[in-house]
Amino acid sequence: MTTNNGGLPRKSDVAVVGGGTAGLALATKLKRLGVGSVIVLERENDAGGIPRHCGHYPFGIREYGRLLKGPDYARRNVEAAVDAGVDIKTEVTVTALHPDGRLSLTTPAGKAELQAERVVLCTGAREASRPQRFIGGDRPLGVLSTGALQSMTYLQGMRPFRRPVIIGSELVSFSAIDTCRHLGIRPVAMIEENDRILARRLVQPYLMMRGVALFTKVKNLRILGRRQVEAIEFIDAAGKQQSIEADGAIISGRFRPEAALLHLSHLEVDPGSGGPMIDQFGQCSDPSYYSAGNLLRPAETSGWCWQEGIETAKWIAEDLSRGQPAVVPSVRVQLVDRAIGFSVPQRLSISDRTGGMQKMQIGLNVPVKGYLEAISGGQSISNTWLNSRPVRRVQIRLAPIVQNCSKSPVELSIQRNK
Ligand SMILES: Cc1cc2nc3c(=O)[nH]c(=O)nc-3n(C[C@H](O)[C@H](O)[C@H](O)COP(=O)(O)OP(=O)(O)OC[C@H]3O[C@@H](n4cnc5c(N)ncnc54)[C@H](O)[C@@H]3O)c2cc1C
Numbered sequence: 202m203t204t205n206n207g208g209l210p211r212k213s214d215v216a217v218v219g220g221g222t223a224g225l226a227l228a229t230k231l232k233r234l235g236v237g238s239v240i241v242l243e244r245e246n247d248a249g250g251i252p253r254h255c256g257h258y259p260f261g262i263r264e265y266g267r268l269l270k271g272p273d274y275a276r277r278n279v280e281a282a283v284d285a286g287v288d289i290k291t292e293v294t295v296t297a298l299h300p301d302g303r304l305s306l307t308t309p310a311g312k313a314e315l316q317a318e319r320v321v322l323c324t325g326a327r328e329a330s331r332p333q334r335f336i337g338g339d340r341p342l343g344v345l346s347t348g349a350l351q352s353m354t355y356l357q358g359m360r361p362f363r364r365p366v367i368i369g370s371e372l373v374s375f376s377a378i379d380t381c382r383h384l385g386i387r388p389v390a391m392i393e394e395n396d397r398i399l400a401r402r403l404v405q406p407y408l409m410m411r412g413v414a415l416f417t418k419v420k421n422l423r424i425l426g427r428r429q430v431e432a433i434e435f436i437d438a439a440g441k442q443q444s445i446e447a448d449g450a451i452i453s454g455r456f457r458p459e460a461a462l463l464h465l466s467h468l469e470v471d472p473g474s475g476g477p478m479i480d481q482f483g484q485c486s487d488p489s490y491y492s493a494g495n496l497l498r499p500a501e502t503s504g505w506c507w508q509e510g511i512e513t514a515k516w517i518a519e520d521l522s523r524g525q526p527a528v529v530p531s532v533r534v535q536l537v538d539r540a541i542g543f544s545v546p547q548r549l550s551i552s553d554r555t556g557g558m559q560k561m562q563i564g565l566n567v568p569v570k571g572y573l574e575a576i577s578g579g580q581s582i583s584n585t586w587l588n589s590r591p592v593r594r595v596q597i598r599l600a601p602i603v604q605n606c607s608k609s610p611v612e613l614s615i616q617r618n619k
Contacts, residue, residue: 228510481557542566583602
């Protein structure tokens, strides 16, 4: 550790790991609620998170009542935090999380440590990489995630290719088209393994408008090329081998929480969401730690993460006013149907603490039409009609579950034949 601790304070009331949308909103709110010292630790040169390189609309309507592009929105979030008195430290990477709020950091001046009363993890989500998606073929240049493309395009003004294929069909895959247009890049096709696009169907005509061919239900996807990408090969829905000439591939979507720190830590990780195991207040298995934003689950919009930061800040401020973080009894949420991929929160604290999340977020593995039922101690405590698909926002009311769960776990299942 450097003697001056890398220019950082050694102690803070709250340390926020990640200066993206959620972290900045949360830190700003904490200061406005009167919390003493709030520090945001951001590994990049600038705070602001993903919106910094989303050079497109629409950001900021809920937050600022204005339609903003991503970089302007990120700047406003930073300005709001600075104005509120948040101490933002950039080029600081948190490298380890220790029990009771102790952090190991690297700074341009060397290693450092910070002890916080509460730590909030807001490290966001990233798209799945090519190996994580098992895409075969050669290893040429020109294969990028949407995030990498956006940062090259908007932050560095680079044009990595001219005629790429977009692999994936989530909303972010459509925003990849806009990013391409920014530098005159013309995507030639969008390729999806599922039988329809994963974004809502109403955005599909945009492909035709932009001259992007759509292939769904594809199999055996391969990227070919010696130096640069030359072609994308796959078997189409009719079982025919296809080869599309292209000089790049944008591998988009299939978000995953940025959870490297978590996996190396003492905190419990939820294999379903890929994020930390939290209760209805956003509190992790070590009560000194909280989390908010897209680290909790893949992946929500900026507006959502901003609001989540604000709400979580209120619970943290209230918790700080009680003094030392306390371990309280909790019940687990168990997923007893494979159609359900995750729930957030994953456990429910049983205490005199009021407030907390109003809704439980549910991630689906497959399309579902049926009742989502919560059972605790043999009693049905909540029943919600669902007609939804994977990668969609699904929420159920949390209050009846919290109020009626006994000391036994809450089991979530789908009743398809009611
Ligand atoms: C490619 C891509 C495109 C997207 N496009 C849109 C869009 O167009 N509209 C929209 O509403 N949402 C979009 N999203 C969703 C986006 O994640 C949210 O908009 C929002 O930025 C999430 O906020 P967050 O604070 O959870 O995470 P982020 O904004 O990702 O912020 C996380 C921050 O944590 C920092 N960090 C991570 N690890 C460490 C560490 N160990 N130490 C210090 N700092 C660390 C990161 O550098 C980053 O700044 C997109 C996401 C991605 C990945």
